[in-house]
Amino acid sequence: MSDVTEEILVKSLLAAVREGRFEAVPGLLKELGHGARKTALAELKSLRTEVRGWGWERWGEQLPIQRALRVAGAGCHTGAAAAAAWIGGRDFSDWGRATTSQVLEVLVDRDTAWLADVAQRLAERPTVAENEYGLVRGLVDRSGCAAPTTDGYLVGWTAAMTGRRLVEDLRADPHTPVLVPRILDMIETPNQLTWAVGPEAPTHWPTALATLTAEGVLDRASLVDGCVARLLRGGRPRDLRFPLTLLQLLDPTPEERRGRTADWIGMAADAPSPVAAYAQEVLAGLAAEGELSTPELAEMSAQVLFRTEKKLVRAQLTLLTRELRKDSGAAAELLPVVADAFGHEDTGIQERALKLVGRYLPKVDGQVREELAGAAAALSPAHRQAAEELFGASELAEDLPYEETLPPVPERRRVAGPAATVAELVADLVTVSKGRSKAPSEEFERVLDGLVRHAHLHREELTAALTEAFADAWWASDEGYGRDAFARGTYGVDVVTAAVMGRVRQSRLQNARVRGHAPSPCVHGALDSVLDARLWETAALIGTDRLPFLLATPTWHTGAIEPSVLVERLRAYRDAGIDPAPTDFAQALLRVRKSDPSADEAAADASALGTRAGERLADWLTADASLAPGLRIRTRGQETKGGTGSLAERIVLKIRERRAVRDEFPPAFRWLGGTEVQAENRCHRWFAEREHWAAVVPDDREALAAWLLPVLVGGVEWDERGVTWGLTALAEADGPVGGATHLALALALGCRHAEDRLTAVDALLVLAARGDLDLGKLGASLAGLVEEGTVKPNRLADAARTAAATGAYGTTGAVLAPLLPALLAAEKPVRGLGELLAVAADCVERSGSCGEIPGLDAVADRRGSSQLVVQAGRLRRALRAGSEGHAPEAGQDMTQPAEIDQ
Template identity: 35%
Template sequence: MDDWIEVIREKDSAHARTVTTALKALKGDPRCVSDEQLESLLRFVATGPVSKACAAVACLKSFADAGRLTVDQVGECARETLFRPEKSLVNSMIAFLGQVLRKDPGCTEVLVPLLADAFGHTSVDVQEKALALAEKHADRLDAAARQSFAAAAEQLIPALRARAWAVFGDDGHSSPSVGPEESYEVPLPPAPAPVHVAPPVDSAAGAVEELAVVLRARTPDPVRGERVWDALVRCAHRDRAGFAAALGPLLKSCGWVPSDTGDGLAKGGKPLLAAVALMDSVGPGRPGGGVTDEVIAANDNLLTDAHIRWTGRGKPCGHTVFDQVLHARWNEVIRRLRDHVTTPLLLATPTWTNGAISPTDLVERLAAYHRLQAQPGRADLEQALLRVRHDTDADRAAAAAEALGTPEALRLAGWLRRGGLTLPETVRTPLEAQEPDNAIDPSDSQPWRLRTAVPAFTDRLDGFSKPFQDLAGPYLADRDHCGIWNSEGAWPHMMPLWLMVLPRHREIVAARTLTAYAEGAETPRRSAAVHLPALAESEGVVGTAVRLALVYGLGANRAGERVAASDAFLALAASGDLGEEQLGRDVADLVTGRNLKVTRLTESLSMAAQGGAHHAVAVVLASALSGLLTTGATAPASLAKLLTVAAECAERSRRPLPPVDGLAELAARPGSGLVVKSARRLRDAVTQAAPA
């Protein structure tokens, strides 16, 4: 028996058959289990993994029938278990308590009051089962127990609360009649506020330290990377020879030696090339020429080959344009360091961690160039224009730029006066199911999908260099799988950098990388959904592409990605950018097209609701259910899950919702199935919350 107990408690024994065999052995003859072993099993019920704990609860009935369990033992186990968040385990314990109470009604005063602990559970099903069992034994409770239930009823949903107060009395609490004005939802967390980037790194020692972190990091921090590029040019401008001397030990520790030329240099990262270019600019010339244009081009090709693969349809992936902009900026800085071009600072260094730049800061940086009679890099200026905010300081900054009078300042003034870059609306584009291009790999087939198309808007980037104009080219995310999505280490490194290219235009970034977000819901692979919070904290319009990326993230196959999508949902809801009704229509279309698993979706939406987005989730699901109920193509089990979550959120928010087409007809059907019961709950919640 000790061995069987150990099998049940062993965390590594994942085989359900082994655990089932052990539990059968314990149930077979309860008399063979010692008191110490039984205590161990009771502790396991309260603390063990949910699947094994549920099976152990079922095993406890045989011990109760054999008289091996005392009322105190049952009560202590129930007290610890009813607080657990797992719905299945708490329901199993409530059922076990019901069995014990049927056999021995004399233990009512000890066991029934424990059910009040389950009134605060997040699952309405648990609340309802606990209340039903408490109502069944209410006539045997004393006054103190009834008062305890009346107080605990505050945690129930409104319909159950009124029922509990009708049985146990309200005991001076709020009226049992619950009006539509009452709300008990958790408040939304505040919208994420942009955080200011740390001041520039001005010392050589600080720049070397930051560069060391960047060179050795497996996943880059885009903000730290921007500060490192800025620190390189600042320190080189102030004391080029001294800074080069400080860089020497770091570069040698990274495997670089002065004899490295050609291919050896090309295999390094861009920050390493920049540091070596700076070293070349103060040292004697090397036979191989150091960081030549050929080395820079070879480095571009290596990065491209590592991250980009052209699709079978003869076009590059959507993220290629972001890589081109990044390469253009990095290469420009490398050449300026190599060629001794006066560069006191970088214009495009973000003011805030989401990548945006203050217009006042940008004018001050242009003034620094003007004082030195220097000209900033073209790519640096154009990246800064795409990052600059058009806030309350924009008009004042435009006037200051006009007063400065340099060509770059006048370009900034005109950009601010025109309101910056205005984007066309992305178009929601259904794609039919497609057969695989490669017959050897049938897994490459594509189901029916929802994607977005971006119209061309190159005229709005007139005067920009080609890498930046390519950002405005037309694009349809139809079949753009490439090596970067299948790699375990490529796209996580690059996605945060792509977001920094257009931090004020998240819709374009989402439209061009939508396949990366959809992968998690449509395939078993990893997806870009882990970056959804960063997408939500970026600026700009939330259109079709951002909403679809969010929906795909909510239905991702990996739990961590769904958590990230729930966080993004909360951030967009708090900022008022969510677009709940349109998001609900997207959910309906993807559920109908079988692109989403409803279990994952409802889990993610429940997490968002618990975080404070009850009303937003209720509106999303009300809109989704209008489409799903009218088409009638959704499986009953999936429909029941959606209706249940919608009803729970509607009951908590108590705010008006959009009408749900087909709900009244479904709720009016006879029967007591879960679909019909949930439809009635949602109907009642919508009716009570409707404005008078």
């Protein structure tokens, strides 16, 4: 072939690629030799770079060209590694699999070892192996190599196999015996294997695999071993559903069950409930066959009786009862294990365990009897009399007077000073910049102040260090600068860093400072605007004599500023002849601690400065003007038009008019001087700069609580996770506790996820320890939320049980008391009320409160043995009996709930 002809063919290929005619590429490549392909490859790489730089507006033109590039590049590369890298390029992701046949066609003349190498390399790329399984499988089939066993390939294989002919396709695929056992090694089970379809459905994988196992297509021993091993490793219930169902369908033989006793015990101890229940059933079967020794039964029971699932614990007590009937001589070994249930949260289980111990107590010696009597100390006080009758009062531990246990009051921590050197500052800045809004507020503020100070004193050194440290930052490149990198926001401290380096347009800085801030309909948008205004102002003034350091840098970890420190900062500004930057000073005023003992003295010192800033600080410290908004909750039916009745739609925050804020604060803060903000939890801003919201007004707990309300509603009504992140700051903040704080805490205690409720319990106990909480008011808030169905009783019961278990029985009982009468009087039994009554009864029995709860007698007098009736009777007995101890100071008489302010 002449050079001219070769050149023409290369041009034809490149023209087809530029026109996006990827179907024509294989035919054009057939005419090209090795040298021509090498020449074409250089042009293809250049074109790829060009196309990558196109904007989204050219997407329709870009896609067919990228497809053609992929096919052409695959055929021009000679090395397996380079070819795999090209085919699997992220910009060539072929979601529609449009180029699969063309890529395979241009590789048809390669040797099998080369194809196998490419196939394995692509299989190791999770996205390619999963989304373009057909391409990888085609290479595997053409090369005759072993099937890849990477997770991505397995996900793609299961997706391709799933269909109405699942059994037939699996039976026909020669790779099935290799790939199926490997699926059981995966941490995350492929989606198709977890579909909620019945065993009769043709797409049900466990049934299909059980069928193939019965036919001998799959090795039974390896599948049973794989299922057991996967269940032992644990994980999410979703990922364990497939191996559990498959194992149940395989129905292990007696020999297979006997050889894995230790495995079943491990599952019963630690696995999720469905797996533990299956393992418990298998072990019970072994016990019935005489294949479970007494030590093994004791080991199993010691684990299961500590689980929280009542069904599992009851089943274990039943198994122990059956085995003791068969062999009462095992009592000495098994009864101490039974006594582990004395500390279970369910008093019914405690009673059952105590009766079982009592039945076989004559079969044990004095040493075991003494051990059992000691364990009886964990029983609820409701069973104290029964325990005394069984063991004798002299053998039981003496009851000590009740003492309420609350956590120590957290101490405020001083914020460390700014970085002493430029090198230290840059190291801290890199950390905060990567974390952006997730960086703790005190670290963010410390770095911001350090930037300002060092830019003022060591501008050239700082600029050089930042240029080196942030050379690869997206906003530091000429491309980023050219497209106005900060046109859409500050991106946290990045805008200030970039300003020091001269990478922010001056017009952008000036426009951001002077433009007005329209009031946001969402309180979280308004809070974000406060932070943005501070950052824009700092970026505009940094390195100038107008900003030697920041006034608003906190002195305490809560975000608050010590009044005397702010006075000294203003004095330094006065002596230097500098007027405070408006936004910086406004934030400083919002942070200064009015509750500090030195506030009055600081006000006098501020007034003596003889500056307008000093006068404003003095007025602010002496004014009795909380920024907390008034809280109003519309009744159902009053929500906004088209609403769902969500609590978030019914919460209205009415911010009272404060002339000083409206007249003297910059635009970003003026909403705090009087407006009405809708608390809408679907605003999609609650995840933005949330780490910094608490530090906007750290001296005003009610304001912070009001801002948290829509976020917390999301955790209750929409089952969102991680919504209680602000409660720690709320518990440690200053300022009085009012309706917003009590409502926020009440919502948090009813959140969907256990970890959120745990955070709420911590905040409850800290506030109680500080003496800042009105327990009756909190109970009244809960009563309203439970009555209208916003908070579910079972979630609240879990939170209350956790709080009480820390030793705060009096506090917890005082919170529960106000909500019980309304729930007891409901026409239909409230689901979960029995759990609440059980916690309340436990609190009364242990803390020693007395009195009556309206409506309790009517429920307790009902016939039946439901938990509601049983626990109502237990609570009534506890209330009537009272206690010899005294109620804790943190609690209150359960019969006298406080009124809630409206």
